[in-house]
Amino acid sequence: MLIVMQRNATLEQINRIIAEVEARAMHSHLLHGAERTIIGVVGERTAGLEPVFAPFPGVEEVAPISKAYKLTSREFIARDTTIDLGGARLGGPEIFIIAGPCSVESRSQVLETAHAVKEAGAQALRGGAFKPRTSPYAYQGMGEAALELLAEARQATGLPVVTEVMTPELVPVVARYADMLQIGARNMQNYGLLHAVGECLHPVLLKRGLMATIDELLLAAEYILSHGNRRVALCERGIRTYETSTRNTTDINAVPVLKARTHLPVLLDPSHSTGESAYVTAVASAGIAAGADGLIIEVHPSPKDALSDAAQALTPEQFAALVRQARRVAEAVERAAPGTR
Amino acid sequence: MLIVMQRNATLEQINRIIAEVEARAMHSHLLHGAERTIIGVVGERTAGLEPVFAPFPGVEEVAPISKAYKLTSREFIARDTTIDLGGARLGGPEIFIIAGPCSVESRSQVLETAHAVKEAGAQALRGGAFKPRTSPYAYQGMGEAALELLAEARQATGLPVVTEVMTPELVPVVARYADMLQIGARNMQNYGLLHAVGECLHPVLLKRGLMATIDELLLAAEYILSHGNRRVALCERGIRTYETSTRNTTDINAVPVLKARTHLPVLLDPSHSTGESAYVTAVASAGIAAGADGLIIEVHPSPKDALSDAAQALTPEQFAALVRQARRVAEAVERAAPGTR
Amino acid sequence: MLIVMQRNATLEQINRIIAEVEARAMHSHLLHGAERTIIGVVGERTAGLEPVFAPFPGVEEVAPISKAYKLTSREFIARDTTIDLGGARLGGPEIFIIAGPCSVESRSQVLETAHAVKEAGAQALRGGAFKPRTSPYAYQGMGEAALELLAEARQATGLPVVTEVMTPELVPVVARYADMLQIGARNMQNYGLLHAVGECLHPVLLKRGLMATIDELLLAAEYILSHGNRRVALCERGIRTYETSTRNTTDINAVPVLKARTHLPVLLDPSHSTGESAYVTAVASAGIAAGADGLIIEVHPSPKDALSDAAQALTPEQFAALVRQARRVAEAVERAAPGTR
């Protein structure tokens, strides 16, 4: 149950409700939104208690949890959330492009790629240090050594670093080096991890699970926001369907649906959603045309030598062409024009 | 088995192979491509016969049927197929937009919509006369009376008419009124119907089945082409997945995949692939950005009063805005520029 | 809209309603159930008219079409429909097993298989004469010659014949030879064909489409029943999912769901739903355990030589073992015991 307080509710009114919640052996947690306060109530039996709390002074609305995500929703916060990162703004009028190798493989590979994507127009550098792999025998990433190389690349190029964190105990380590923490698709419902990044001060890039609905993605984001971290960007990265011509199926509908339902920025990852470099630029352009706030693209100096995801990485030249086209498309859909967003 | 003849194969060489095929109690059918001739061989046992036919004079390649579609493939015909329709060209440099109501409901509705979509920039008029409906008790369309109204709208506006044909015996009736015959998603593998439109002289708009793979769509097209009709356009209209936020999931990947695999024009139907008018323009733009040759859009003078698919129809004003945006996106992806296609 | 008449409604009462329907420019069609009459009303605007017809004498209930299938539902007919076929009863206490080759290939193959499956305990013979194939170049079946061989096998063994009909115009031809007409998965929503078999006197075996929901299967059956043919059996044959370890995914849930929602008999086709002979017996047993009324199994004297579906055909010996196990399972779930069904 969520108790939405009126804009001008007093602290006393809020405390009175909390006391009542606890008197009924339930727990409350307080969510101070930019515009109003919500009291989340959890416990064994909250169903049917709406009429009990609705008449309390200062209460605007009491919503059952079937309504699901709340902090994440456009109804709660109408205007777009933006995230400042390395001088650029994710979710703002300009598209925001994150690019880099699937896995960090060596110092020269990271530095070369970082310089190339910076020059081509990227706003941030991605690179995998800890890699979630389906098989225990597959290459699992360089770990902390990779984080050091990413930090060095940031030093050299000024690009902020986005990298995946896989377990709660690694959050402090990764946060020491990275500017934005990525939650991978397989971990979208790893609640311990969502909790950990929710208490962290770093912005989070939350990828949609391979098998997750749009609403489940929003609820996963709600876990992070409800622990205090409001700087979350969502990423459509393809879903699993019966179609086998491409690695995944890009759910392009998810872009306008997410933009309608949430104020959080929305990115598209066409590298994973297609799995094949030949289709990445077309689908990247489609994402921007559909209203995405940005892209995350795998780039490798020599894709055929990549240790992971070789089939989907672009060369720096292909990436530069992609950026040019994506920007033209952004203009075509009047991304930056006033009144259109 | 498909016997691909060399470019300069003689008629005598072809006849010699046909005689050998028949001597082995198999049937051949001859496919004269723009660049070479293919002899399709069907019969009880063609497997393993490739080495028998490969050495014949004039034979370039003998392919087992596991290779699937052939006439439809880019390997067979490298350059884009275009279809002239009402003075415009589907599959050419300019995007081609088909628009109109889901169902023909009345004379005024059709004429009003036809004029509106013409003015907004559509190249063709769509409208359902015979409607495939999941329930036997749902509205099944006006039938031939609707065809007459569509023909009248063509007369009034100059827009060629695209409408669905549902059974083989209706092909001559529908062809009398329409300029392009649509095969609906439910009928993508209705082989009797594919055969019938394959022998027809009208261009065909073949919609992807709700849960058909991209290769099954190409094989369904192959049925039509193998019966002699080469003027086929393919249409992605959304596939069925676990996601329920939208009516279907737009498989945007299918657009560049189809453009790579086939020379046939590719359209996107964002009205059905999203099922909700609020998302149609975003996904239409995405389709053009991804390389689609055109769009098919449901438009109704008063969407809320539509007898079918009310939720997804655009008003004429929304449609006009869609056309403007789609054209800007087409330019952004340099659709018409030389050397890019 | 469906107007359900009371059990004792008079002809006069019925006629009065029909007159009112026509006066409002809608069409009625009359469905005489075993227990009551339903008047189906279709037309441009039936929504909201329930209160108009509810007060008419003889009317029990007026249901909007959003309720979908009606003649097919357990609410309309509570007791199980059974279909007598060749002396056995499909849908009765004993399980009913249809077996035979995917395609009819030769006289000896059909006769040998027919004798073998008869001896092993099958109640009917299946065999494909006209084959729907994804590729136009694949083996399309022997056609009418196959029907003659099937009829000869019936003569020799006494087994009734079940075979697929693919187009409306073939219904009379197939009905001349076969005892039960099969509608294949690809044709589940081929409404012209459903209409044609609905007007035929032969029982129909309706297979679930690869992409169809359970309710869409029931609505497809409703098309047949609403045209007068009540002897329809439904068949779960696997659905398309992301899992590729088996040809399709057997939706075993569909068996108890269908048994709860409809009075029509329910069969399982584990040959297609698994696509691999090694798994057919296990899944066949699962189907009977879940409450299916019978099975349809592909059997070939020499599976490795089969012209189609070789991977999934059982040998006669494997089939005999399957029948023995399926019968033991039927007993274990107390199929024939009174009060359990």
Place this chain on the structure above:
Amino acid sequence: MLIVMQRNATLEQINRIIAEVEARAMHSHLLHGAERTIIGVVGERTAGLEPVFAPFPGVEEVAPISKAYKLTSREFIARDTTIDLGGARLGGPEIFIIAGPCSVESRSQVLETAHAVKEAGAQALRGGAFKPRTSPYAYQGMGEAALELLAEARQATGLPVVTEVMTPELVPVVARYADMLQIGARNMQNYGLLHAVGECLHPVLLKRGLMATIDELLLAAEYILSHGNRRVALCERGIRTYETSTRNTTDINAVPVLKARTHLPVLLDPSHSTGESAYVTAVASAGIAAGADGLIIEVHPSPKDALSDAAQALTPEQFAALVRQARRVAEAVERAAPGTR
């Protein structure tokens, strides 16, 4: 890369290979199977090194990791793995049934259910202490207090306890109370958690992810086995498809496929795979008929009052009937008979 040693390989031969692996800056980990030793090799570049290691003395086979799971496979260990638990044997001739409430709600609820399922024939008690919930505002379980109640129920009934562990740091806590650790569907690819239970001495119940393939489930199990814990049981619990009539789609094919590919025991969870109590018994019977080694069933003294998953819980009486039927089906498929498994 996996280096499979010959059965009679010496320790010296093994050490020589490990030295060579390390000399090439790769890591080895040693897997001592019942019948032979495997050296797993991971590192930046293992591809193409097979010919280097194949000639070493004592090496039987060098397999690239594309072959995926190894310790889990029937090729590696041919005979069925069994897990002794509370005096019964999971994976043995008798079916093994785990039953209990979705969530532990109170002392009386757990004790009452434990006694009831014990009497009805269950071999183990399940009950959720820490609940993974899609929404942060949903009931999250009683936590450690629930573990104490489960331990008390074990004391009272002798039933071993199966309960879910959600994060690596909770493994020691849960292991203090439980006899078997469950990894839930959402955590099937939570590699930190798989690692943690892999180093634990408790048996593990690994549930298939909602949209995981069969091979991904086997690879997830491989993570656990490769960390030393061989006592893993797999559980099919329904997959996500387009069908919405049931909560999930029971992939019954997965049962015989898993039994063919792995030596690990296979359970079915029809409570989650159907989501509706009316279908649980039919699908439970189907699972046993298909070859499952056991079942996991949600039982609640008063399902309508359950705090979670109320729709799918059985009453104790319904559960007792399910056990009786499942045992009869097990006999019908000759589960315990020699030579059939």
